[in-house]
Amino acid sequence: MKKYTVINTPVHNIDGIAKITGRAKYTFDITLPRMLHGKILRSSYPHAEILNIDTSKAERLKGVKAVLTGKDTLGLKQGIWRRFKELCDEEILARDKVRYIGEPVATVAAIDEDTAEEALDLIEVEYKPLPGVFEPLEAIKEGAPQLHEQAERNINVTRHIEWGDVDDGFQKADYVREDWFRCSSQAHVCMETHCAVADYTPEGKLTVYTSTQSHYYIKVLLAEILGLRENDVRVISRYTGGGFGSKFELDSAQFCSSLLSMKLCQPVKIVLSREEEFTATKRRTPMFYYVRSGVKKDGTFLAKEARVFTEGGAYTAMGATALYLTGFFQSFPYVWPSYRYDGYRVYTNTAPTSAMRGFGAPQATFCAETQIDLIADELGIDPIEIRRKNAMYPGYEVPGQATIQSCGLDQCLDKIDGWIKSRGELPRHRGIGIAAYGFMSGGIFNWFDTPYAFSSAVIQINIDGKVDLFVGSQDMGQGSNTTMAMICAEELGVKFEDIRLHMGDTENCPVDLGAWGSRETLMQGNAVKMAASKAKQQILEFATAKLSPNIVYDLDIKDGWIHLIARPERGLSYYDVVKEAIRGKEGQPIIARGHYTPHRKGMISPAYSFGVQAVEADVDPETGKITLKNCVTAHDCGQVINPLGVKGQLEGAMAMAAGYGFTEDLPMDEGKILNPNLVDYMLLRATEMPETEVMEVETYEPEGPFGAKEAGEGLTNPTAGALSNAVFHATGISIKNLPITPEKVFNALKEKKKK
């Protein structure tokens, strides 16, 4: 019998037909009877006191049903770092002070969007402008304008990571190199903008349809800020049009629509415009990085020191996690005998920065990988060899932080080495750059302070053998619905088509913390596998009674066939046994539960993915223009569950990361984002995509379901670094300031010529 009958087979996405026939209903598509439309008035000042808000004219406009401001809220500050109250610093509807352009100050519900929009113009806000500060290196200076009372010199969070004797390491080093890097911001640009339909009824129950990565978080955060009991709030999110880290914190659409609906007892829908999406939702954290490395002549790493100042924007958001992870992944995926990291997250009068795919690691990897190539170049060592010499390996312990179990980094280096050699001599002005990376499979941290298991699943097996699988995970496009159904089918031994998946509704799905930090495959996957295993056990008890085998035999189910493992021809149909098992249970369907919470797995994550990426690019010496030619990735995500899904995740991450590397940016003038639309914000289009190739290196991760681990997020890490190295090898110039635009390349080339 084949080892697996479902896993690693190309199945169709479980939501696929709904999506390609236009039947998938996103929050954006939801209309309820008596539904009103809401809009949000946002601050046009980066820093100002609110002296007065006069809503009377807006209220008198025909068709307007309610106008609410911060005075109509409970006045609570909220945030996702619930264990640390001082980091819950955002009101969402500002009462006394605004701290960035785009901060909500009032919200309107009206009979249609046009009326609501018109009403916004009639709201009179009297501001007293305050001096603003926009760069972290300015904001930490003594005497800089202060955003929050409790944060002196605007320092929001600090982080320190250290192991080994760093000073001694530098003493012993033959070669020491230090560099400053600037990592830019990036917008998530989910195709479905943030939106919510809130429906509060006189029973005191609030139902919110919303586009989110974590219905559980939104339920809890909404209940808290609105003064409701947690389970009087129901959050429904069946289809989410992209997330990438932007949709697991409470947002203004969710909060304002709920507030308006509670006031009016009518459904209220708020959809953020694309411009609001750019200016007033969270974004990737810009970072100023200082990195110093000490190595031996032969390229052996000895000591590394990194310091980062991040542009926090006006509120903490998920930035505190990004600050930790960037520090941890700055050392990845290498063995650094000694390492010291100090991170400072600094408040600025700009839109808050937070989580985005890679969660601080793409910034770290860009700096680290760019610097490694510069070191290798100085020492005359091949880029593959310097990485191989220092690569993490199975069983390596990152002191005090993490234990690496499965690790296919070495095999990934082999594959990429082979590919580079196969390219032969490159034409002029072309280079291949590589970057190695790793990423976590879900975070261990519980700053949210949930008392629940991190992931849970419930299974019910019905009379016809159909399996109802209830999961808390959120599919935002990454394909977790398909993955969970595959894991369930494999473990239970039934067909993929036998699974009926239920998700995206806090009323009937168990708790899972949501789709962020690449956690679903491992964490929700383990919970599903446990539930399926327990359900299977119940079926096997009945089957054993029926087959009465010698006690030394074990039974299993594969592809709907219950059988003796040693004698697979001897068995029974799963479908027949289920019918009888349910009779035997006094007519109760077979029900089982599973859960997963990491214990004793270090500080970061239970498992890590690894990979190496090579980017081949042309650089036009006349214009500085970069053209991507090839992007090849060798990737270790443990056992592949869904091959089609993994490939899609890897290609998609690469496109986003390439955008981060050379086209996407959010330039600002005194806190105002200058390109808040899809014409001026340069995403990669189909015509700019290079050929992509993915080479899987399969390992077995003992902590993951069937040996699987992270696949969707880590690949956002290497591309910017690989690209900068490609430019370096093509031209001899190293750009340490993202994105690597033609202008920067052109100027650097001109500078080089002068010398």
Next chain:
Amino acid sequence: MKKKLLHLTVNDEYHELYISPKKLLVEILRDELGLTGTKRGCNTGACGACTVLLDGAAVKSCSILAMQADGAKVTTVEGLADGAELTPLQQSFLDHGAFQCGFCTSGMLMSATAFLQEDRATKDIKEGIQGNICRCTGYNSILRAIKAVAEGKYKEEGR
């Protein structure tokens, strides 16, 4: 503003609607006819999520007034499959995993349909979907799906 009469055939169904002349085609499709398969991602014609076929040509339905389509034939994503029978392109999207979150997919399918019907002789596949943004897939799975149909790997059964 005085309402005007719009004559529109959508997915082979004829409609007469009194509408405000400032309404966009996408608003009529979604809000009046309930065809929410057509999405809106930007309202500036940049993202292509609202792409539909207007007399066979791919157009961004957020960029034209509904009255400009008076008398025309519109096909939306809901008009592609014949009952449970998917078009070859839809089947190919499914087989190639050419979508993730799915929000751009309707527009992508419509642009690709127009490309396969009209422009394959003169344009590159990449150019065929250049006007559509997908933030999830990195486009290559979509390009593979369209290519498979263009190369005749999916028979045009019954359609």
